[in-house]
Amino acid sequence: MTSDRPADAGDRRRLAPITAFTVAVALLALPLVGSSYLVSVATLALYLAYVGQAWNVMMGFAGQLSLGHSLYVGLGAYVAAGIFVHFGVGPWAGLWLAVAICSAVGAFIGLLAFRLRISGVQLSLLTVAFAELARIGFDHLDWFGGPGGLFLRVADRNHIDLLGFRGPPAMYYYAMLALAAGALGLCAFLLRRRPGYYWRAIREDEIAAQALGIDTFRWKMLAVVLSSAMTAIAGVFFAFYNNSLFPEQIFGFGRSIEIILGPVIGGLGTLFGPVVGAVALVLLGDGTTEILAKAGVELPGARQVVHGLLLLLVTIYLPNGLWPPLARALGVRPRRL
């Protein structure tokens, strides 16, 4: 990753904090000034940013391309929703169970990857296989509603019930904002500490790292488990935000691809990449729909083609993602994970 020295140091060095401050204020104020539609779109963007950040931990830290991350979203969602529907256990308690189970599954996959040395294509396909097994499996589990779906009882949406995680869209927006900011903060924090140095060492040259006495297996496992745990939280959010879960929709391969598009387009392995990528995807996706609608043109499937084209263009011309050039423009050195 190249580092850039800002050309006009004084001017550019001020730009980054100003931008950051403006963005922070805008994000905090959004539900107060923006329309309900804007809030729902922004919530989606933040969700994608968060889940992309979680996925990025596995890719950036442990270097493993997971194409089945929808597994953790789905498991987290179903576990929390299941115990809510059947036992009345609220989301804050359900969260712990969801995280525990997903961490265990993540650890299992990590074990397979690192102990049995399954990597590259085989590992990616293994992750897909697990997600598919979960999809078909949950399709046959009546306790979780089967293909008919699991519906959560929706109480009054106008009162804020933090304990039950129910309330107006603004509440969900702020919750997602907190999660996304938290994920960003966590990754930034880890980067500056020992884990970050070890991870970078392992990624640069694993054998050299081992020679230095770093227990590479343990640190790679940590990355995988952290990634799955964080993704589980996204699943719990999803369950209580949408209030209906269908195995086809939540475990699908399309969902896994949706998760990785943000970080890839934004910048694999960078700190802000997933955020930038998620925002770009949502803006472009919804923007396309808006423009087409206003032009009176109806092209089913156009939005997905735009996503594909964006992915293609980024892969060809900006293989390091949108964030690095953006960062340079802002006079910031793009931080890699």
Added chain:
Amino acid sequence: MPALPYVANAVISGTLTGIVYGLMALGLSAIFGVVRLVNFAHGELMTLAMYGAVGAFQGLALDPFLTMIAAAVVFGGFGYVLQRGFINRFIHRPEHLQMLLMIALAIIIGNGLLLAFGPDARSVQTSYQLDSFELGPLLVDKARVYAAVAAVVATALLAAFFRFTLTGKAIRACADNPIGARVAGLPVAHLYAVTFGLGAASVAVAGCAMVQLIDVTPGLGPGYTLLAFVIVIVGGLGSMVGALLGGLAIGVSEALAGLLITPSAKSMVSFGLLVVLLLVRPQGLMGPGRR
């Protein structure tokens, strides 16, 4: 447990279908084995070929088995150009970038097909489509037999090519030792392109065979890409015999699963097989011994 004729019918049907799956996976195996490219757009290429076959049938009244030859040529050429002109630049980039490039192509082709043809299922309705051979208590689907025969012929041709022709041997050399091949002066870029072309051609032939068995919709791609990968990994990356064996394994196991367990869960068997194989023998059934 159903009576023997039913089990026999299921196994036969699974075998025949498995052979066609094997041909489809063959192309993927060749491409990965030689070019080391993970072709996530494999299923979409097959879908494209299937639409072509439908178009040829509806427009020119061509039986899909005749279209096969034209399809092989067209897709072969297209594959060559695609690899040489475009994908070749990505060969030395990180693996995940290649995968993402092909995923992007897959999304564009798949949704492009939706835009062009709409969501309805299309099919060819040949005269023999609904006929069956009757062998005592066994009823064997005619179209399935013809498709399997075509797949076997195509596989044999491909195997002969790689075994006996100079280009084929050169390609195998590239796969075994890319640096050595370059040192020896082999035109690697050309050979990679030929391989990709062959892979595309074989998936096109598989598509023309497949269109007899199932209807085509724009969204078929990802499912078949996944299936092809499962077969290739079960059979062993880079092994052609392995791809066929893998196809058979998947075809028969799914058929038996449909009989013995809840049919709606039968796909779990293929994925289960994949997981087990990755754990026990990650190089696949016919893959080389562990290095």
Added chain:
Amino acid sequence: MGSVTRRTFGVAAASTLAIYAFPRRVGAEAAKLKVGLLLPRSGLQALIGQSCQRGADVAPELLRQRLGVDVELMNADTESNVDTARSRAERLIEEGAQVLVGAFDSGHTAAIAQVAEQRGVPHIVNIAAAPQITEQGYKFVFRNFPPAPEIGRNGLVLLGDIFRESKVAPKTAVFMHVNDTFGQAMAKGVAALLPKLSLPFKVVDTIPYDPAAKDLTVEVSRAKATNAELLLLVCRLNDAIVLRREMVKQRWSPMGVVSPGSPGLYEEQFSKGLGKYGDNCISNTVWFNPKNQITHDFAAAFKKRFPKDEFAFHGINASYTFDAVLIAADAFKRARSTDPKALAEAIRQTNIPATDRVSFGGPIKFNAKGQVEGNRSVVIQNLRGKPTVVLPAELAEGKLVFPMPKLG
């Protein structure tokens, strides 16, 4: 390597955000009702969505003639995706939609219902079968479509009618169903109801199959192996075609192929794709009432606007979608206001007589949960390539053929 200058970034960001930040505020025009229509026009459910859209397209003109009411349709595509469904619903409300109609898929409908309830905008469900949609205690969600268990019950009762009419009854049946939302709900309903309805047959095997499966050879083989006399089928279009083809290939001729209430058998591509083999398959399903004057008007307007489309093939989707818009227009006429809360109140008081609706059933009246009761099913049989009503007798357009002729 491209570089993004500060200026280009700023301009790009500002212009894209501008699309969202400033909703178009339209002045309230009390003479016109804005109906936000959410349907899957792309993605997996595109075909059905487009079918529903046709029913809606014909509505404004017809409603102006019949009710003297002006309805403006605002169309949105849910893209067969739940996140899109939600954000499109928000967007429509933002742009001034006073009533929402949609969205065929139960998952999307549930998401839209939440948005509607939260914003206090009435949501009329045209088609969606999951029972939970009207079990959530919503005050702004209304549905004029029977939930899956009710469809199943009506369908099974009609089976009895079929046997009585033809004076033949099977003793055994095999039940095949697609393993999706609708299939599973119907399977549960059938399992619960069969013992209570005193139908003459016994279900010897239940075979659920994967909706994405392309190869159903083994499933059909297993069904044939049961030697059941009747095939009860809950399916969708694509798998219905595959199944029927397999039946022909395996030379399996049960007494009848009957769906107690799912799509597939009566659809255009089934008949066109299978030719003569598509004939004589039976669907017990919700339908339009061919004897009502409004249906004649509707069919005529449909034919005029879409001359290439056979009305019968779009019957269900178009009729129920039209009726949803009709309910909105009728409520508007009584409420004399476009205020969503007033509209919701008016919808609760709806009482459209059975003769003034296109879809077949009793009067359109919403119970306390916002659900219309009394929507009825008919027996549809494919005769000469066209889905034809054969029972009940008062609506029949053709004669029932049961048992099915053996495959030659």
